[in-house]
Amino acid sequence: MSNVNAAVANTADTVSVTPQLIAGQARRLWIDSIDWLQGHWLQILVAVAVATIIVLALAALKSWGKRYCERQPVITGWSGVFGRAIARTNSFFMVMIAAKLVEGYADAPAAVSATVNFLFTVAAVFQAAIWVREIVLGMVEARTQTDRHGAEALGTAMGLIRLLVTFAVFAIALIVVLDNLGVNVTGLVAGLGVGGIAIGLAAQGIFADLFAALSIIFDKPFRRGDSISYDTTSGSIEEIGLKSTRIRSFQGEERIISNKQLLDKEIQNNTKRDHRRAKFVIGVTYQTPPETCARIPALLQEIVEAHDKSFVRAGFTGFGASSLDFEVEFDSPTADYASFYDGRTAVGIAILKRFNDDGIEIAYPTQTTFTAAPDGTLVMPYPQVQPVRQIDDGGAGD
Template sequence: MNLHTYIESFDITLTNAVVALLAAALSFVLMQGAVSITRKRLGALSDERAHRPLAEVLRKTLARTSGLAIAVTAALVGLSVLDLPEPWNGRVAHLWFFTLGIQIALYLHRAVTVGIHQYVRLNGRSGAAPTFTVAHTLMRWLLQTIVWVIFGLTLLANLGINVTTFVASLGIGGIAIALAVQTVLGDLLASLSIAADKPFEVGDFVSVGGNAGTIEHVGLKTTRIRALGGEQIVIANAEMLRQTVFNFKRMNTRRILFSLRVNPTTPVELAEQVPERLRAIVEKNEIARFDRAHLKTVDPNWLEYEVVYIMQDANYNRYMDVQQAINFDAMRLFEELGISTGPRPQPLLVRELQDQPRPATDSDAEADDGAGALRHFAH
């Protein structure tokens, strides 16, 4: 069979061929124009809207549109106009699935990359460059792999290949591997949870399980903390999530409560002046917001004042500077008012013993023996 005879077997007239070519050309122009207009509209958005996560994902995902995929889709539109005999009709249907499927997979592949980038940027520190950890890279790779595996299995099923047994074997193999590496897999999933939920980041000062320090590295299996003493603490990721983590880096304010004790013999007139004077001392500091000051305890041994203020800056060194200044001013205040901070004098009862014979002891007996020996030697 020569080529002319083979083409005639499709029973395609010249009119049908022209209509198919026009349909393909029109489809190509419409699809290419729609993609171009959509990209231009997204690019013309204001800077504020362009940085919204959804707009950014759409804009960068559409940039992955394949010109070859548009051309093949337009050709398939033209072929669909024709009444093709079997098996070509079925082959065109499979080609439709392959072309659209691979373009959708490309879109999803790009959307995963852009989406994770946007998530890291939005959940990171303001003004700082996005920091990608190993967990973020692993999460991106895992999601992209899932996209392509699903596309491959769906394509095989569309071609008539039975993939049920293959999927079942993958499930059984996955269970066996999960049981064999249960601990490692637990830490791996914990690292993904840390990357997604972000309870802490590199550079945060945290306290967990009685250990305090700065987060140095969050890996796939462990998190490394640099302690205040300089040593490095290595904790498994799963263990980190099982314990309560105190993240001091994310403190915006710091509530301070401290007490001052004075002598209980302080006159009431002077004791009444102390709370207001302490308030004035606290309010002298711009970054300290006064909350309250009260005489909390009246005890036979002391009078106790309780003072509470809010530090507008969570920095620990600045808090200590302010607390030190308040303590010095409080000492000057008590000195000015003549209030003693010493405890109540404790009476000491001394009982004078009456003159009476002292009971003899072993040392006295030894002394008498020594004196007798001296007298004997003198004689």
């Protein structure tokens, strides 16, 4: 039993951290550093000179980044993105680069080398996290600054995006640092994964609409003010929000639909039309002579071109139940709906007038009933009425 207690005591002495232990290791580090400086002063001077030049170059680059951001506060391209990232370079990171160069070239002792490697790892990883965050956020802003409406829509989401990006990159940076220091990060990674899944499941609707909003802002299937159609709804985009899009329908009411649900539909962007197409289906009576029917396609083309429309096609389409069917298609030269609407009305009235002038009768649904005689021959529905003969009764009524 005494041997076990002694072993436990020895183990406790080995792992315990006391002020005396810290002071001893600090003294050892100081002595090793003095010996190193005395034995490698020339290499250290050369390394310090090179490191100073590198630090000054990095400081000048950082200063340029700050001046560039001051001249162009609004990010509009890759130069602005990288300029802002460079401006966020940390001075501690630049110093540790210099220290790493000195330590590697001048053959530093183990204690000094371990200390420099530890500090350099921390500085490099977190500096990389800062750069990644600034580049990602800069890309998001640069993508939307060219579109004023996109920038307005992004303004409400930017705070949440910045929080999510910052949390993600610095969580990864912390794990990388701990892993390089020999810490077992398996439990931490598992905990973050479980927490992320829980948060994602709890807020999956919000995140889905948020990413859909970003997709609308970046991909630009439509913008604020565009006229769109989906399902049976048509209207103009009034606002693209963080969770939903507001559409003013042509009937006057405001329709609100979630961003994810809207992107799941087939959307027609009427604002991006380069023309509008109209089609008329016209039926003439079966009594119309074939020669007249043959002239109808050319006649329709003449009417369309007389109204400055782009003629597409016209022709006979089939034998209807009570009409010979023709159709004509033509395009409006612009996408303006009002102009298209008025032009379609004018062409339709002109067709009606020309058909009336040429004696071409437009058919309407008709049905004729025939009566069969006992011998199977057809009898017209309105046979000739026989005249009624007056019978003379010879004055019997007198």
